[in-house]
Amino acid sequence: MNYFICVGHADYGNGVISSADGTGCGGVNEYKYNKELAPYVVEWLKKAGHKATLCIAPEGQLHSLNDEINYFIGEEGKQNCDLSVQLHLNAFNGNAHGCEAYAYNEAGKEVAARICEKLGTIWDNRGPQIKTGLYWTRKTKAKAVLIESFFCDSKSDYEKAKKLGFDAHAKLIAEGIIGKNITGDTSTKTNSGSTKKPTTRYYVQVGAYAKKTNAKEMVDKLKKAGFDAIIKKK
Known part of the structure; x- marks a missing residue:
């Protein structure tokens, strides 16, 4: 299978990032978190024997929502993927919490449900939803899912994310995407989200x-x- 994994939102440059930011209430910046998470998802999919393309918007080159839409849909359209996934984090006044995922139709909702089931082992499972109005679920060439792993403005959700680590978080997403457990581990990542020191040669x-x-x-x-x-x- 061939997967397209991209990070929602973009860094416009000069300190402007289009994503939600929960740092003011003990959470995390949506874009910055997913920018670190996404490469791990790609690595786990490859570990499971699949092809995966990573897409992160070029920083300082996009400056509006339309720029983002055109960029991501354009890049996704260049691929011949079986599933396209965009990573997000939710936000709502600091009180909401949990994971959810969106799709355009029932076929995509099946994948979204699997992802939510996996993420639901860590965060409260808010479940999959069909959302036909989102540009990502509506305009992609391939079947698409948009993932909201947790609420970035929820301190408790973010604490769970920190405890879990990027590598383990990404593995849950990858397993939800393919519908199977993945054995073993990635060769260059640690559960704390850092990169292992390369072997001395x-x-x-x-x-x-x-x-x-x-x-x-x-x-x-x-x-x-x-x-x-x-x-x-x-």
Whole structure:
């Protein structure tokens, strides 16, 4: 299966972000959170053997809702996907909480229900809904789902998100998308949402040569012996 995963909203530049912001009440900025979350979703889908394209709006280049609509629908339309997903966080006066997901029709609602069931193991499950007026559910080329993982202006919801971590959060979404549990873990992510320190590698230099022809001869010998070799000029 081929999936398109994008982050709702955009950073317009000069400190202007079009998303909801719950930081003033102990929550989190919707766009900033999902910008970190989305790559993990893509990694989990790939881990499960699927294709996945990540799309985040170029920062400082979009400046209105119409810009966002045209950009995301344009990028999604370039793909030949089985499902297109846009990540959001809800917001409502700091008192509401829980997860929900929207789709255009019953076919999309089935996927939305699976995602809500997974996210509902952490946040209150508000359930899937059909919303035909949203540009994302209405204009995409592929079947589409819009996910509201939790309320970004809910301190309690955000505390659950922090405790869960980006990697585990993304896994729930990916499992809901494909309708199956995914075994194992991603190789470069941690449950705290950080990236693991890359494994230390040690490089062996065979020699240094004044003439490039001599260096080329050594590279050829090494490759014939089954070793990778390149020439670097210093």
